[in-house]
Amino acid sequence: MRYAETGFNLEIDLSRGNIERVETDPRDTELYLGGLGTNTKILWDRVPPEVDAFSPDNLLIFAAGLLCGTPATGCNRTIITTISPQTKLMAFSMMGGFWAPELKYAGYDKVILRGKSPDLVYIWIKDDKVEIRDAAHLQGKGAIETAELIQRELKEPKAQVAAIGLAGENRVYFASIEQGRSSASRGGIGAVMGDKGVKAIVVRGTKDVSVARPAEFLELCNEVLEYIKFRNENPVEGVMAILTGLGSPQEMKVHDEKWHTENFMWGNSRLRRKDFWNEEIAKEWMETMETMRTRLISCYNCPMTCGATITPPGKPTYMMKCFTKLTYTMAAMSDLEFGLGIAQSATEYGVDGFSAPQVMAFALELLEEGILTDKDFPGMPEDNEGRFYYLLEKIVKREGIGDVLANGTYWAAKEIGKGAEKFAHNTIKKHEQLPLKLSMLNPIYFLMYATGEKINITQIEGQFPQAPFPTREKREAFVKDWFQVPDEKFKQYFLDWELRGDNSIPFYPTSQMCCDIVDWQERMHYIDDALGMCAGLSSFPLKPPYHIHNYPKFISAGAGIDMDEEKLTQAAKRYRTLVRAINIRRGMRRKDDAPPANHWKKRFPELEKELLDTYYRYKGWNDQGIPTPASLKELGLDYVAEDFEKRGIYNDNGDTPPEETAAEKEV
Amino acid sequence: MAEKKKKIVKTIKVDADKCNGCRACEVICSAFHAAPKYSSNNPARSRIKVNRHPLKDIYVPVFAGEYTSSECAGRDKYVIDGKEYDECAFCRASCPSRDDFKEPDSGLPLKCDVCEGEDEPMCVKWCLVDALTYEEREEEVEEEESPEEMEIGLEALANEYGLDKIMETVARMSMAKKGEAA
Structure with missing residues (x-):
């Protein structure tokens, strides 16, 4: 009996129209958990570096996280893994919503697509x-x-x-996969889905998802709910x-956008408007939001209401959340009404809300x-608005x-030439970033920007405050109920962190402390992505209800896998290293681990x-x-070390850049 | 004539305006009613469900009521605040017209029991946005003689086979019994 997971994947060969239900190895769950972890293992095993994003041999894997479909609050994420046409590296974009639990109820942990359908198709999974x-x-x-x-043609509203x-x-390189109120939009995974000729994957499930130790699991869920209530009443x-x-x-929910509009950059991540926000704009934007927003809504089994249904005048209703609220507005130097309006079209077309506005602003520049x-x-x-x-x-x-332009700023600049490259200035690993200078x-942020292989700052930051607090009293108050830390030393790092003087950035936290902080x-994030937790x-947030101390219990009671903090840390390290291994095998080296050159004005090369x-x-x-042979061996990834040896990867000093052509051209 | 009695009515009050459409109620309801308790969950087995159509801003949590053997004829539409609802959107019945409130494998009807034995129904406890609240109100009701179990069973049989057929069968059975005795 498998708990939390179903133990079955759907393997669909689109070229041959073949569908198989394949039982998975429970040992892989112990080693790689599920979701991102097991996706990564599959991608390593089956997609060698010679396989291009748009090759039929590329896989597109839709995974429900290990605990999706259990009563664990907020555990609803679908982790989609493939090779990105834009970065040519592993992409693992995710979406919340309702899809992943439904897949579990249908009896599957993953849908693995390979090959290409000659005609546009959709996949219908009903139990x-x-x-x-x-x-x-x-x-x-x-x-x-x-x-x-x-939903209408199948008569399946659910x-x-x-x-x-x-x-x-x-096959736009920043195309998204949309799912009602959520989208998996980073890395151009929608382009891979389009290349495979799949318009949609539709799922309805009516089976049970079991947990190993029910009473214990429910107790953990109730503790999380209680803590959510506590945190809602006690903001940091x-x-x-x-x-x-x-x-x-x-x-x-938030109407006050002074911080975003005055600290993030406008246009092609160029212009900082320090005096932008005023009462008049505040009033106008609030009216826009209040008139267009119908309701605050949630993903599956979550009370957080982070999303909203938005109805722009004269346009159909759509759903959005988070910072896409402002990306179009700021790229086009416009207002909120424009931003919420064009986001409706962008959602229907299915493009990433970070990359798309930036690409358009880049073109106009x-x-x-x-x-x-x-x-x-x-x-x-x-x-300007018409132009967008x-x-x-x-x-x-x-x-x-x-x-x-559909290939993103990096590839477009290369193709346009004439000095266009320096206008594609806000990418990491060829992928557009949040407009921050x-x-x-x-x-801490240097390391996260440089080495984060999700290539998105919001997908690596969290847990540790972004900046020091001004007084020791405030810092002491903050650490008092900070039980989420994996080790007491993190409290000390924070207590000693000052705005000015010896213990301030860039030399404090020290390199060693930064390693601890970034690694934590x-x-x-990696644990979340294996479990399917939002x-x-x-x-992401400070002082969250799920943390390194209760996660092992959730996994033990939920999936019936004997787990403790050390084992969980080791598992996360294992598949995190495997993500790096896939990218190393695809040519990623130290030179690629860098934030945008102009991200900070004051840099310290040494x-x-x-x-x-x-x-x-x-x-x-x-x-x-x-990853060194010794560290790979320690993680049980000997097979990676062997592959690296065979390919001569350890002899590579990083000076020879891999040949660079847009995936589009290689087909 | 039935006499008037004071009675505690236990019910779940639904504030559809507050519903965020997350379906936590379905998760925990089906987990609570699993055997053993909480060993599994499956919203398709839930005794509460959210009729949701996000793009039309329709969110109606409905908890399961009585079983009905036949569906309504000529179902209506309701328009409330410009939103069109199917009449079934508010209906609590386990009914042949739809899959709701039935065990997905056996098709047996499901009914909300307000989580008998708990302080409050689990769906209420798990609804942190307060779309569901638990209410106990004292009401004066005309207490009807509650039918006995056998009567309920017989009525179901009568619906299916007709009263005459049952009487015939009973007569035949009692004849047979007499024969055995003799």
Whole structure:
């Protein structure tokens, strides 16, 4: 008997139209947990580095986390793993919503797609019955529209639909997979789904999901619920409003956007508007939100209401959450009404809310600079907002300049040439980042930006306060009930952290402390991604209800796997190292572990070198960031070391860059 | 004539405006009623469900009421605040017209028992947004003679086979019994 997980994957070969239900090895669950962990193992085993994102041999894996479908509050994430067309590395974007638990109730832990369907299809999973169905009539339909149409044609209003829009069909490198109120949008995984000819995966399940030790498991769930109530009534003091509570940053509730609008950059991550926010704008934006927002909503089995249904005037209703609220507004130098309006179109087309606005602002900057000309934008309106709608459509249809822009700023700049490269200035590992440009190097953030292989700062930060508190009293008050720390030393790190003087950034926390802090923060994200837990109740906010001390109990009582903190830490380290191994095998080296060059004004090359050296050693990686044979052996990843030896990877000093061509061109 | 009696009515008050559509109620209801308790969960077995249509802003938590052997004829639509609801959206019956409130494998009807034995129903406890609250109100009701178990069973049989058929069968059975005795 398998607990929490079903013990079965669906293997679907799209080229041959073959569907198999395959039993999985319970030992893999012990070693790699589930979700991201076991996805990574499959990707390592079955997708060698020669396989391009758009090769039929690339896999697209939809996984429900290990504890999805159990009563564990907020455990609802789908982890989607494949090779990204944009970064050419492993992508593991995730989405909340309702899809993953439904897959568990249907009797599967993962859906593994391989091959390519000659025609556009969708996959319909209802318990034991799985069909590949024609989707010709859904071609070009919006992602949300598609979900509605499929539910209607199947007469299954309770089916959960993960679908792509036009951007995915046209293999836009920042295409998302949308699922009602959530989307998996980073890394261009929607493009891989489109390349495989799959418009949607639809699932409905009516089976039981069991837990190993019911009474104990429920007790743990109740403790979490009680702590959520406590945290809702006791916000963290001394941090900015969106970091005080639990959940995803509460962008649908918060009206005061002074911090985002004055500290994040506008346009192509260029302009800081320090005096932007005023009473008039505050009033106008609040009215916009209040009139467009119908309801605050949640993902499956979660009380946090991080999302909202939004109805822009004259447009259909859609759902959103978090910072997409402002990315279009700020990229287009416009207002909230515009931002919420164009986000509706962007959601239907299915594009990433971080990359898409930046790519469009980048294009307009190139036009302004004369690198692109009016001839590249035939029929483009004069006004900025009209231009954004124009560009969005060109990109998702891959028409004209849109075909170039659809590959993201890095590849577009390379193709355009004429100095365009320096305008693609806000990427890490070829992937667009949040529009932030700051002054003084922060050593913790330096390491996170440089080495985070989810390539997204929000997917590695959390747990440790972003900045020191001004007084010792406030710091002492903060650490008093900070029981989530894996070790008491973290409290001391924080207590001694000052705004100014010897114990301030960039030289404090010391390199060694930074390693501890970054490793802890990253570990919690990786555990979440294997269990299917939302970062909003765990790795992202300060003082969350799930942490390193109760997670082993959840896994033991839920999945029936004997687990303790050490074993869990080791498991997370195992598949985190395996993620790196996949990327190393794909050519990633030390030179790629870098934040955008202009992320901070004040840089410290020697300190940065020391930070990276120390962190690599801490992680068991050599000076190129390659996991050493000894560290691999310790994790039971001997097979990785053997593969590295065979491929001569340890002889690579990182000086020879792998050949760079956009995946699109290689097909 | 039935006499008037004071009676505690236990019920779940539903504030649909507060529902966030998360379905935690379905999770915990099905877990509570699993055997052994909490050993599994399955929203398809839940005795409460959220009729949700997010894009139409429809969120109606409904907890299971009586079983009905036949569906309504000519179902209505309701428009409330510009939103169109199917009449079934509010209906608590386990009914042949739909899969709700039935065991998914056997099709046997399910009914809310307000989690007999607990301080409050589990769905209420797990609804942190307070869309569900537990109410005990004292009501004066006309106490009807509650039918006995056998009567309920016989009525179901009568619905299916007709009273005549039952009487015939009873007569035949009693004849047979007499025969045995003799």
